[in-house]
Amino acid sequence: MTTPALIDSLRALVGAAHVLTDGDLTAYEQDWRKRARGKALAVVRPGSTAEVASVVKACAAAGTAIVPQGGNTGLAVGSIPDASGSQVVMSLARMAAVREIDAANLTVTVEAGCVLQVLQETAAKAGFLFPLSLAAEGSCTIGGNLATNAGGTQVLRYGNARELCLGLEVVTAQGEVWDGTSGLRKDNTGYDLRDLMVGSEGTLGIITAATLKLFPQPAARLTAWAAVGSFDDAVQLLGQAQRHLGAGLTGFEVMGQFALSLVRRHMPQLRVPFADEVGDGHPYFVLLENSDSESEEHARARFESLLEAAFESGCVADAVVAENLSQAHELWHIRESIPLAQAEEGLNIKHDISLPVSRIPAFCAETDALLAREIAGVRLVNFGHLGDGNLHYNVQAPAEGDAKAFLRDQEKRVNELVYAQVQKFGGSFSAEHGIGSLKVQTLEQHKSPVALGMMRAIKSALDPQGLLNPGRVLAA
Amino acid sequence: MTTPALIDSLRALVGAAHVLTDGDLTAYEQDWRKRARGKALAVVRPGSTAEVASVVKACAAAGTAIVPQGGNTGLAVGSIPDASGSQVVMSLARMAAVREIDAANLTVTVEAGCVLQVLQETAAKAGFLFPLSLAAEGSCTIGGNLATNAGGTQVLRYGNARELCLGLEVVTAQGEVWDGTSGLRKDNTGYDLRDLMVGSEGTLGIITAATLKLFPQPAARLTAWAAVGSFDDAVQLLGQAQRHLGAGLTGFEVMGQFALSLVRRHMPQLRVPFADEVGDGHPYFVLLENSDSESEEHARARFESLLEAAFESGCVADAVVAENLSQAHELWHIRESIPLAQAEEGLNIKHDISLPVSRIPAFCAETDALLAREIAGVRLVNFGHLGDGNLHYNVQAPAEGDAKAFLRDQEKRVNELVYAQVQKFGGSFSAEHGIGSLKVQTLEQHKSPVALGMMRAIKSALDPQGLLNPGRVLAA
Incomplete structure (x- = not known):
């Protein structure tokens, strides 16, 4: 299929108003922290699961890659197109309905484009707590939260997005719909496809809806x-x-x-x-x-x-x-x-690491000293969710001198030092932000080759054409 | 490789004393409920992860299937060999060490063959609670608990085996070792291989060790x-x-x-x-x-x-x-x-179903009436973990008459009626017992074809020779 023919067919599938090719597409093409900017072939905004499926089928037939997008607030550059101009951005923003609250079952079923804060408020109005809470909650969507397994401030008690999810509706790379929006707390009927999709950053399937846990409001x-x-x-x-x-x-x-x-x-x-x-x-x-x-x-x-x-x-x-x-x-x-405050102070190098809680004091003592020794003038902004072993172990440029030059000259070295320490202490270089495109190389360096081999085999099995968010998580 | 050559090579790898081919192998060849009996080519009892890996490599080279086995207490006939005499049973029983308790991190790392009750007691001695608890805890092993995603009586608060697991060590179908025994509560570096292995009943990899959550003992x-x-x-x-x-x-x-x-x-x-x-x-x-x-x-x-x-x-x-x-x-x-008490009363047909809690009253009212109408003399033994939506909705043979004949004539029909009702009410036909070989056909009937397709693709991707527990979960 030619590109114009694909665009025409997308217009026929979701309505011309929902296939954007002209005008200012910055909101879809640039990441939240403005670290990268891509170029979309088109931005498609389907209004239903059936439309998502039909768009995927059309793209698969044309051999066109799809970049699923929720609130586009991710921190790892995982939801914008590359610079080629050949990828379709699929925004789930129009699919924002809260389908059902089941009070006795303590569950809610929502579409992927529902904004986290809307869900929190909807749950609260019904007398329940939906505990996922993070800085971007006013803009991020449930689909994105699940695709990246978002964390935040309540993980200690309620878990990551993964632990809050009971079921998913997913459109596969072949454009088929898997309706797994179950509200069951126990279901041992086959492989755990739900958790495979959660955290896969849109590379194995497109999450279109989810059934999530609710909790009684604490007194x-x-x-x-x-x-x-x-x-x-x-x-x-x-x-x-x-x-x-x-x-x-x-x-x-x-x-x-x-x-x-x-x-x-x-x-x-x-x-x-x-x-x-x-x-x-x-x-x-x-x-x-x-x-x-x-x-x-x-x-x-x-x-x-x-x-x-x-x-x-x-x-x-x-x-x-x-x-x-x-x-x-x-x-x-x-x-x-x-x-x-960090941003006001100037440029800094961010890390989102996790460690066994027991090893954090030794990690910090050793790594603080190592950085002070190796990188002149380094200042550590260390804070985080200690209850989860998750630190934002950030490095602020020295007070004196050119911060831009510091980052240019030192960011790679700082990351190498920190991630080597993380590995030595049994930690993770990406606790809650994911891999996106930013950390694909880091993943290849630090992940076990056996795990990487299994990941590649699964990616090939579920998306043999490599059309779902290519180059994210795994190199294309 | 010929069969005798494989046996010789297994003896060389794990020691002749740990390759059983003669004598009474009933404990390895018959399932817990004595519903089935197979015939093993050999029972191999490796003593280390390296030995597990070398055994898998030898079997893979010979094209010989492996049936991983823990305490062999499963209820779905998933851990015994088939009748062909061509499958190797790999018992993890010798790998029973508690490797490490990390008190500050609230984690314990154990080998797959550790008996659940031993782990409970080890945790208690160290001042912690390991909450997984179920009838077979004196015999079942952690590896089996994870491979089948065991449930039990504390799921309402602490979750299934899945929710208690932070990391796994797994030997792949290729005989490679994936060391994923991490004690991290947050780790977003790639696909969730851990949860893919949990509940896969030994068909995607062999669990050799796990890092599990501990909890403070309640007062x-x-x-x-x-x-x-x-x-x-x-x-x-x-x-x-x-x-x-x-x-x-x-x-x-x-x-x-x-x-x-x-x-x-x-x-x-x-x-x-x-x-x-x-x-x-x-x-x-x-x-x-x-x-x-x-x-x-x-x-x-x-x-x-x-x-x-x-x-x-x-x-x-x-x-x-x-x-x-x-x-x-x-x-x-x-x-x-x-x-x-059910067993004392006589034969019965067991179901391990789950439903959204909100739908259980209607399900029971309707299904009780349906069975009473369709099956003369039927008596319902209904009990279970209501907090998890999990019912053991069992059917006792009529008080009068031949119970054996009742089961022979009615079991299939009863199952069809119950599982159709379960599907109608959005439930699962296997809440906590898994699929094994008993429910492979039921899975094919009731699981969404899209989900089944993804499961088959994953199985082929990770175990292309089909040598890990063939015919379990999915038809061989």
């Missing part, structure tokens, strides 16, 4: 802030909190002193508790969240008894429980302001 | 027993318990009156609470478990306030919280005695 959600004397103490505190609060512990975020100093410098209106009480201040801070099914009073008593015990055992230097919702929001706001 | 675990007026009320009570206890609700088992009447008939020493208070008694009973991270006192207060509220709202007719551990054990013992 109370309290936030605390603690200063700790070392990373070891933070890990100790985590263990105590897990024993003391059980599944009530829904958040455990760690922040290094330098990360918070950037917040204080660039957002002086935010008051960071215990930031300047003792000499140069505490090296690390922890934000804890306790969700309670009983009452706020009970949550507070449990939180206070945990913090007292932690104080007694010496792993907490100082701590406070937020008195009210606005104080709690302010504490979370400090944590969430770190990426922006 | 208290209490059990309650409630009589309810209908299945609808049981579902209502489940919702109330989920809201009231949150993640504290660790068990929610439902039992029909007839199931309990069999327990009372065949185990008269067991006292079933509220069984004969009102006329013919209550139609359904519920066993609830509440695990509390605070204290027994707190657990009891929460449990009592839940049951009071449920009584007020009318969904509970009567309820009692066990006063002490021995009462709690007795309540669980009643629940766990149902399968044995």
Whole structure:
């Protein structure tokens, strides 16, 4: 099929208004962090699963590659077309319906284009919690969350997007529809195709809908802030909190002193508790969240008894429980302001790593020292979801000098040093952001060749033409 | 390679003492429920991952099929050889080490042959809970639990074997070793090979070790027993318990009156609470478990306030919280005695189905009536893990007449009726027992052809020679 013939046929399938070829397509062609820009043959916006299937069939017949796209907020450049102008972007944005809430089954079935925040609000209106929560929630979509196995701040208790998903509807590379939108919590009938699709970043199939878990709203959600004397103490505190609060512990975020100093410098209106009480201040801070099914009073008593015990055992230097919702929001706001504060400070090199929690203190001690030794003037912005072993172990350009030149000259070396350390300590170089096109080479370097071989065999088996998001996850 | 040459080479690889070809091999060749008996070419008992890999390579070179075997306690005839005498049984029983407990990371790494109960006890000794729990725990192995994605009584809170698994070590069909025994809670580096292997019943790779989640031991675990007026009320009570206890609700088992009447008939020493208070008694009973991270006192207060509220709202007719551990054990013992009571009563047809919780009352009402209408004298032994939507919806042969003849004449028809109803109500015909060889035809009938096509493509991609547990899950 010729290109004009394909475009005509796409117009016939989804309506001319939903096949974009002219005008400003930046929103579809550029990634969220503006690190890359591609060129689409066309942007197709199907309005139903049947339309998705028919578009895939038409593209497969023409040998044209498809780049599935949700909110296009990914951090690994996985949802924009390459520069060739030969790839079709398939935006799922029009498929945004919440199909069904099943209250007694604690499930919701939504289409892939549903924005995460819309789903959160829909669930809340029905009296439930949909716990997936992350910075891009106002724009990202459920389809993208599942395709990248999104993480965020509630993983400690509720798991990644993967753990929240019970069933999927998927259009295969052949344009067939697999209706697996089951709301079952147990189903041992064959291979786990659901989890194979989750996190495959649109390279094995196109997620068009999903059945997801809901939870009862907790009766109370309290936030605390603690200063700790070392990373070891933070890990100790985590263990105590897990024993003391059980599944009530829904958040455990760690922040290094330098990360918070950037917040204080660039957002002086935010008051960071215990930031300047003792000499140069505490090296690390922890934000804890306790969700309670009983009452706020009970949550507070449990939180206070945990913090007292932690104080007694010496792993907490100082701590406070937020008195009210606005104080709690302010504490979370400090944590969430770190990426922006980093940006205000200037250029930086980001890492999204995970490690066994037990090995994080040694990893940080050794890697901090290694970077300080190897890279002059390096400044570490270390923060993250300690409860999940997930650190955003970022490297800020030196305070003095040309930050652009620093990144140009040092980014590769910094990444090599950090990822080698991650591998040495049994960690992952991509905890929650995925591979996209940014980390395809890193995956080839660090993944076991046996695992890579299985991945390639699966890709060839399910997408033999290589038309689904080629060059993402695996090299094309 | 000739057969004698293969046997010689296996002896050279694992030691002659660990290649069994003579004597009584019943334990390896017959399934747990004695429904089938095969004939092995040899039983090989490797002692290390390297030996597993070398055995697979030797078998692959000889074109000989391998049947991986753990405790051989599966219920779907998936771990014994076929009758041909040409398949090698690979028993993982010698690989039973607990490799490492990582307390701060809340993980344990064990070899595949470790018996579940040994792992539970090892975890408990270290102060942790490994929550997977099921009837065969004294004999079944972790490798088998993962290969079949075992369920059991704690799934409501802790998930199936799948959810408890963070990483796997697997020997591929080519005899390569994939070391994926990571203890990471977040790792988005490529396709989810772990979950593809979990539940694949040894047809895609041989699990040799796993890294699993541990949990802090709860401070208290209490059990309650409630009589309810209908299945609808049981579902209502489940919702109330989920809201009231949150993640504290660790068990929610439902039992029909007839199931309990069999327990009372065949185990008269067991006292079933509220069984004969009102006329013919209550139609359904519920066993609830509440695990509390605070204290027994707190657990009891929460449990009592839940049951009071449920009584007020009318969904509970009567309820009692066990006063002490021995009462709690007795309540669980009643629940766990149902399968044995069924066996004492005579032959029966077992189903392991799951449904959306919301649809269970309608499913039961309609299917109970359908079976009563279609199959004369049918008696339903209905019980299961209602919290997971998982019912053991079993059909006991009529009280009068020849039970053997009933099964011979009616089993196929009963299964057809039940599975058609399951499909109509959006359920699964195998919730936790898997496919094995028993349900291969049922899978072909009820699974979506698109899903089956993907499964076959994956099987061919990872095991192109078709040597790993052939004829299980998918037809050979």
